[in-house]
Amino acid sequence: xxxxxxxxxxxxxxxxxxxxxxxxxxxxxxxxxxxxxxxxxxxxxxxxxxxxxxxxxxxxxxxxxxxxxxxxxxxxxxxxxxxxxxxxxxxxxxxxxxxxxxxxxxxxxxxx
Amino acid sequence: xxxxxxxxxxxxxxxxxxxxxxxxxxxxxxxxxxxxxxxxxxxxxxxxxxxxxxxxxxxxxxxxxxxxxxxxxxxxxxxxxxxxxxxxxxxxxxxxxxxxxxxxxxxxxxxxxx
Numbered sequence: 001x002x003x004x005x006x007x008x009x010x011x012x013x014x015x016x017x018x019x020x021x022x023x024x025x026x027x028x029x030x031x032x033x034x035x036x037x038x039x040x041x042x043x044x045x046x047x048x049x050x051x052x053x054x055x056x057x058x059x060x061x062x063x064x065x066x067x068x069x070x071x072x073x074x075x076x077x078x079x080x081x082x083x084x085x086x087x088x089x090x091x092x093x094x095x096x097x098x099x100x101x102x103x104x105x106x107x108x109x110x111x112x
Numbered sequence: 113x114x115x116x117x118x119x120x121x122x123x124x125x126x127x128x129x130x131x132x133x134x135x136x137x138x139x140x141x142x143x144x145x146x147x148x149x150x151x152x153x154x155x156x157x158x159x160x161x162x163x164x165x166x167x168x169x170x171x172x173x174x175x176x177x178x179x180x181x182x183x184x185x186x187x188x189x190x191x192x193x194x195x196x197x198x199x200x201x202x203x204x205x206x207x208x209x210x211x212x213x214x215x216x217x218x219x220x221x222x223x224x225x226x
Binding site: 004008024040041042043044048058090091097098099101102103104105106 | 115144146148153154155156157158160198201206207216217219220221
């Protein structure tokens with residue numbers, strides 16, 4: 001079955017540590033996205049990638065980094081520079097930018 | 113810039129009641145419009161979409177009509193079920209102006225009581 005997988009589902013991190021969230025898709029989509037969702041809030045765009053080896057900052061990129069070395073994979077690193085990283089992180093992909101997006105199940109990150 | 117405004121929740125209904133969740137938008141071009149649904153602890157799923165004025169998107173008993181004259185895309189369902197309890201997001205994507213981002217509304221939480 002085609003889809004998007006994110007791992008892990010729950011992640012705990014100590015303050016000051018970097019952590020990497022995985023996102024993989026087998027839909028053959030060119031575009032991939034990372035969003036942050038806080039309790040009771042909408043989605044805020046962190047980074048997006050329209051094609052392999054290229055990515056752009058979204059609205060809240062500070063304290064985050066990404067890579068897009070393969071079409072299928074778009075990992076997100078939450079660095080120690082992110083002041084308030086506890087949130088629910090959603091990865092998504094689409095055939096091309098602007099088309100309907102397919103979402104993964106999310107990773108809930110908690111900083112202890 | 114582009115934006116999406118949804119009615120604030122939560123919306124609480126009894127089973128079999130009629131549902132309307134209002135959504136209005138501002139856009140400089142000719143956007144595509146979407147409704148996504150998020151069940152507790154999960155990612156979003158596309159519920160329905162419309163790509164041009166007067167189009168009606170429909171799925172699982174939900175409907176929304178793209179109204180350019182009122183810049184609206186209200187979500188409706190004639191008879192809700194307990195299983196419809198979720199958060200609903202209205203969204204737009206404006207490719208005509210070179211837009212690459214999908215703009216999401218803040219979401220409306222729906223509770224359906226048995």
